[in-house]
Amino acid sequence: MFELPTALQYLAGGSIRQLRQAVVEFGNVCYANSLGLESMVLTDLIWGSVPEIEIFTVDTGRLFPETYDLIDRVQQHFGRVMRVHYPHADELEDWVAANGINGFRAGLDLRRACCQIRKVEPFRRAIAGHGGWVTGIRRGQSASRALAAPLEWDGEYGLHRISPLLDWTDADIWDYIRRKHLPYNALHDVGFPSIGCAPCTRGARSHPCSRRLRCPRQARRTNKRPGLL
Numbered sequence: 001m002f003e004l005p006t007a008l009q010y011l012a013g014g015s016i017r018q019l020r021q022a023v024v025e026f027g028n029v030c031y032a033n034s035l036g037l038e039s040m041v042l043t044d045l046i047w048g049s050v051p052e053i054e055i056f057t058v059d060t061g062r063l064f065p066e067t068y069d070l071i072d073r074v075q076q077h078f079g080r081v082m083r084v085h086y087p088h089a090d091e092l093e094d095w096v097a098a099n100g101i102n103g104f105r106a107g108l109d110l111r112r113a114c115c116q117i118r119k120v121e122p123f124r125r126a127i128a129g130h131g132g133w134v135t136g137i138r139r140g141q142s143a144s145r146a147l148a149a150p151l152e153w154d155g156e157y158g159l160h161r162i163s164p165l166l167d168w169t170d171a172d173i174w175d176y177i178r179r180k181h182l183p184y185n186a187l188h189d190v191g192f193p194s195i196g197c198a199p200c201t202r203g204a205r206s207h208p209c210s211r212r213l214r215c216p217r218q219a220r221r222t223n224k225r226p227g228l229l
Helices: 006-026 035-048 065-078 089-099 108-127 169-181 187-191
Strands: 029-032 056-058 083-086 133-135 149-152 160-161
Touching: 006 029, 006 133, 006 160, 006 169, 029 035, 035 056, 035 065, 035 149, 056 108, 056 133, 056 169, 065 187, 083 108, 089 108
Parallel strands: 029 056, 029 133, 056 083, 133 160
Antiparallel strands: 149 160
16 A cells, blocks of 8 residues: 555545546546656546546657566556557558558658557447547646636547546656656656657657657647547
């Protein structure tokens, strides 16, 4: 048993209540695990207190070795199996044949097309039939996320979006992980604040908006991240 300070107990309790209420209201709820720091907190909250929520992740085929190691460590730590969804092989093979193995480097449109095949389509497939999906977004991550509501209708994906970590800070996330000895991606210890596909992620020791370190050219135009959160 790990003792959390009062402030963290309050945050965790509020998040658990929100997750439980989502199950009551929407029944079939899922969590798209991005394997980031927030994901470790949510995995602990869900598998520990709201196991009715399905947890899955998407393997784009271009993840870091450390991310694959983390999937294994998470499953060993919790003694649970996390469903992994993959891109459709035929669609990916056709795209690579037409554009090259690193075709996404040729321009923004190709980058988006690659992301659509590798991440967005498997995500859509995974959430199909669910009444709500859980995200790990927090207000401190960006100006747009600062305006997010705990519960919103997601018109793009056609279901409710539940955000139980909105009021958690970076310090809260790290404190929870360390106090509960949760696994996390080793790349966070060597300067990677946000981790996605290996070719589109770069590390930095300090940055005012760490999420922009993934797909940096696209980040100048949009602050939105499709799928996993």
